Amino acid sequence: MKSGKLPNKILSALLKHVDINDPRVKVGPQVGEDAAAIDIGDKYLLVKTDPITFTSDNLGWYLVNVNINDICTMGGDPKWLLVTLLFNPQTTEKQIKVIFDGIRNSCKKMNISLVGGHTEITPQVNSPIAIGCLLGEVPKNQLIKTSGAKIGDDILITKFIGLEGTSILANDIKSKNLKIDNQIIDNAIHFLYNPGISILPESKIAIDTIEVTSMHDPTEGGLITGLEELALASNKGMEINYAKIPIKQETSIICKKLNLNPLGLISSGSLIITCNPKNTKKLIDKMSESKINISKIGSxxxxxxxxxxxxxGELKKFPKFERDEIAKYFE
Incomplete structure (x- = not known):
């Protein structure tokens, strides 16, 4: 099979055969749902696992934030992280320390407790692989599911699409002669931190400001795949206006040069939100107060x-991305 996330059609077929016999599992494995939810009494325990496979630069920051994001989309408070690290035999002790320190420092900055994990040297990997398992919690009356979107809801997205992918691509092409202005590349590399790949601030604002019907984190496969996952989870359709989708100039330039489509580019840092149209202006105003870009892109x-x-001006079917555009680039 081609590299990248397993296509949703195949994954859905596999998940149909998963039996959950424990009644405490309130949200189990389902395409589009960002984390599992388990009843632990007065709260739900949220559990998420996510790997970093496209880059080893700033690996700790990527790992911590992509896992945090999936807890946040469920309305939760991220708490405890376990990490599995896999290195090939050519890796030096110094390189391992750099990655470990990056994870530790990122946890400290994001107020996450690193509580365990596993580290292994194996010839089965060509570059460092990090897999995080993050646990969080949410009050039972505040759980948000991707499946909660309702007909007539507005669809909004925060920041800009493709931030994570653009940063990874820029970091890879910085030493190549692609005739892209150095300032464009430098700006794109720093998308990792500004606007940033964390959706923690905007998720908290959304939850505190309005009644959110659903939230989702568009990662591998980009915005289009994220929207497809939300539609699949909620059993709904949608209409999107391409002209309203926020795309940074740097993303457009780099994707055009590399013949990639920003709509299918890994997009950690953006948060898809659905809500009743009567609440849209209030949410946009509140985000603006915190200088967070937010755009209504459809319904x-x-x-x-x-x-x-x-x-x-033409209504078309969603473009298909069987895998993330960045996987196509690195293949």
Whole structure:
């Protein structure tokens, strides 16, 4: 198979055969849901696992934040992290220390407790692989599920799409002669921190400001795959306006040069939010107060409507991304 996340169609078929016999599991494995939710009494325990496979630069910051993001989309408070680190035999002790320190420092900055994990040297990997398992908690009345989107809801997205992917690509091409302005590349590299790949601030603002019907974190496969996952989880359709999708100039320039589509580029740092249209202005105003960019890009429709996007005045089906655009680049 091609590299990248397993296609949703295949994953859905596999998950149909998973039996959950424990009634305490309130949210189990499902395409589009960002974490599991387990009843532990007065709260739900949220559990998420996510790897970093596309880059080893700033690996700790990527690892901590992509796992935090999935807890945040469920309305939760991220708490405890376990990490599995896999290195090939050519890795030096110094290189391992750099990655470990990066994880430790990122946990400290994001107020996460590193509580355990596993580290191994194996010839089965070509570059460092980090897999995080993050646990968090959420009050039972505050749990948000991707499946909660309702017909008529507005669809909003924070910041800009493709931030994570653009940063990774820029870091890889900085030493190549692609005739891209150095300032563009430098700006793109720093997307990792500004606007940043964490959605913790905007998720908290959304939850505290309005009644959110669903939230989702568009990671591998980019915005389009994230929207597909939300539609699949909620059993709904949607219409999106391409002209309203926020894309940084640096992302557009780099993707055009590399013949990649920003709509399918890994997009940690963006948060998809659905809400009743009557709450949209209030949410946009509150985000603006915190200087967080947020854009209304479409609306939730009946499932029979399908997944459509307006491009140049024409309503088309969503483009298909069987894998992330960045996987295509690195192949």
């Amino acid at each position: 939730i429709k009946n499932k029979n409507n399908g997944l459509k996007i307006y491009i140049d």
